[in-house]
Amino acid sequence: MIADNTPVIIGVGQYSERLQDDGYQALSHMDLAGNALQAAIDDAGATGDLAAAIDTICAIRQFEISYPEAVAPFGRSDNPPRSIGKRVGARPTRAILEVAGGQGSQKMVGELASEIARGQCEVAAIAGSEAVSTVLSLLKKGERPDWSETVGGEIEDRGFGMDWTLDHWYEAHGGRKPIEGYALAENARRARLGLSLEDYRLKVGELFEPFTKVAANNPHAAAPVVRSAKELATATERNRIVAEPYTRMTVARDQVNQGAALMLASAGKARELGVPEDKWVHLHAVSFAQELNVIERPDFGRSDAAARSLDIALGRIAKFADDVKYFDFYSCFAVAVFGPIEHLAIAPDDPRGLTLTGGLPFFGGPGNNFSTHAIAEAVARVREDRGEYALVSANGGVMSYYATGLYSTEPADWSANDRYLIVPNSHYKAVVSNAPFDTATVETYTFLTTSKGVRAIFLGRNERGERVMGNGDMEHESTRALFEGGEPFGALLHIERQDNGVNLGRLG
Numbered sequence: 001m002i003a004d005n006t007p008v009i010i011g012v013g014q015y016s017e018r019l020q021d022d023g024y025q026a027l028s029h030m031d032l033a034g035n036a037l038q039a040a041i042d043d044a045g046a047t048g049d050l051a052a053a054i055d056t057i058c059a060i061r062q063f064e065i066s067y068p069e070a071v072a073p074f075g076r077s078d079n080p081p082r083s084i085g086k087r088v089g090a091r092p093t094r095a096i097l098e099v100a101g102g103q104g105s106q107k108m109v110g111e112l113a114s115e116i117a118r119g120q121c122e123v124a125a126i127a128g129s130e131a132v133s134t135v136l137s138l139l140k141k142g143e144r145p146d147w148s149e150t151v152g153g154e155i156e157d158r159g160f161g162m163d164w165t166l167d168h169w170y171e172a173h174g175g176r177k178p179i180e181g182y183a184l185a186e187n188a189r190r191a192r193l194g195l196s197l198e199d200y201r202l203k204v205g206e207l208f209e210p211f212t213k214v215a216a217n218n219p220h221a222a223a224p225v226v227r228s229a230k231e232l233a234t235a236t237e238r239n240r241i242v243a244e245p246y247t248r249m250t251v252a253r254d255q256v257n258q259g260a261a262l263m264l265a266s267a268g269k270a271r272e273l274g275v276p277e278d279k280w281v282h283l284h285a286v287s288f289a290q291e292l293n294v295i296e297r298p299d300f301g302r303s304d305a306a307a308r309s310l311d312i313a314l315g316r317i318a319k320f321a322d323d324v325k326y327f328d329f330y331s332c333f334a335v336a337v338f339g340p341i342e343h344l345a346i347a348p349d350d351p352r353g354l355t356l357t358g359g360l361p362f363f364g365g366p367g368n369n370f371s372t373h374a375i376a377e378a379v380a381r382v383r384e385d386r387g388e389y390a391l392v393s394a395n396g397g398v399m400s401y402y403a404t405g406l407y408s409t410e411p412a413d414w415s416a417n418d419r420y421l422i423v424p425n426s427h428y429k430a431v432v433s434n435a436p437f438d439t440a441t442v443e444t445y446t447f448l449t450t451s452k453g454v455r456a457i458f459l460g461r462n463e464r465g466e467r468v469m470g471n472g473d474m475e476h477e478s479t480r481a482l483f484e485g486g487e488p489f490g491a492l493l494h495i496e497r498q499d500n501g502v503n504l505g506r507l508g
Helices: 029-044 078-086 102-116 131-142 167-170 176-192 197-216 229-233 267-272 304-316 334-343 367-384 476-485
Strands: 009-017 056-060 095-097 123-133 242-243 257-266 281-290 325-329 390-395 401-408 420-422 438-450 451-461 465-470 490-499 503-507
Touching: 009 029, 009 102, 009 267, 009 367, 009 503, 029 078, 029 123, 029 257, 056 078, 056 102, 056 257, 056 367, 078 095, 078 123, 102 123, 102 257, 102 281, 102 390, 102 401, 102 420, 102 490, 123 367, 131 257, 176 197, 176 242, 176 334, 176 438, 176 451, 197 229, 197 334, 242 438, 257 267, 281 304, 281 367, 304 334, 304 390, 304 420, 325 367, 325 420, 367 390, 367 401, 438 465, 438 476, 451 476, 451 490, 465 476, 465 490, 476 503
Parallel strands: 056 095, 056 123, 281 420, 325 390, 465 503
Antiparallel strands: 009 257, 009 281, 123 257, 281 401, 390 401, 438 451, 438 490, 451 465, 490 503
16 A cells, blocks of 8 residues: 555646647747646546645746846746636645746656655646747747736745856856756866767767657657767758757757646645556656756866765665666757766666757757656656566756656565655855956867857866966967867967956967
């Protein structure tokens, strides 16, 4: 007999629309999330009123409300969790708006499961969505629907959660978006492996080619097209370099209209509501880890937080990666996949596959809510293949947060309530300095084209061995050639400190 306070996933739902689809409705964020939540309620197959039983709803932030200067061109809800609940007839006593970051939904599964085990919650929902594709399409056509909503009610707004945004001087050198940080990490990994740009891009293409095949068979995928490794790796006018070494097709696709939701309940409440036990999926472990700031990481091409999160989740249930049949590794950028699978000794071409969704570049990157889709797919797999395990990893910031979840229809004992695990932070930091310095040896770099021209960003070590950051002088011919040639690793740059505090480096 499964104890009444055991948390179980009882329903999952996804909802999507594409501009070219028949019946396309140009739905708002809240409508997409509400439809997904209704799909999760329907999926549970309860004989009782499941919507009315929801006491907690957690909303995952859409991009438009994920950072202080974000703009919602059509307006926004004053209370997203209650707006989503309103669409299914739910009136939760608790409404949570989680911090930004792709780790959010996976982390919240563990947090809410722990609260269920403590008897603080009986039925909880997690839901989110993105409607970026619709927003851009309507703006292009000059249409401005009113998506603003005032529903009122209490809300537990946890803020933006922007701890990973780093220091002012990191941003001053051009590290303003996640893509710059990932590109720096990707090239650090390339340097460690000793691969040329062409060879490394092909490795990225080989990693992601199987993802495209999964996406091609997923009805919710934004880009359901099979592509070869060479096609993904080759830079063309259509597949341009967005930040070295990334081509456009190999980074998260944010132009999507996708929603996903899941339902958690105590086993006792699930029985009371008449949810069939063959719908129940057990949470065996959820771990959450936070990484050091980007420039503090001793090995910039690896995520220690990801490794610790994966180890602790698997260790909690005495399993190895070989014991897991289904995986969805968070795949906003290739390095976010390469690091975890290397740590777990899983080959890029492992026949089990590395994605259940098709991955963020091909399934789509619905903002902070991608992993809700991944969990929905994992639940579907283990329901069909009873007794097997699925692992979902969720990544946020610039590999700044990492959450791992393990799922199976095998029962999990929550009597000790020790399956939601907060991983201790690492204390092994690089020594960082922003004091003036004369020279820097390049560790890693990226460059990208901006409205102000080509900008090269590098991380390196100064003459004192401290981690520093700067921009390559792309108006200096030999320096520009160094960065554009793709092999600046180990180069010694002479530094000129600009009036705005930017460190400008050039070959002597």
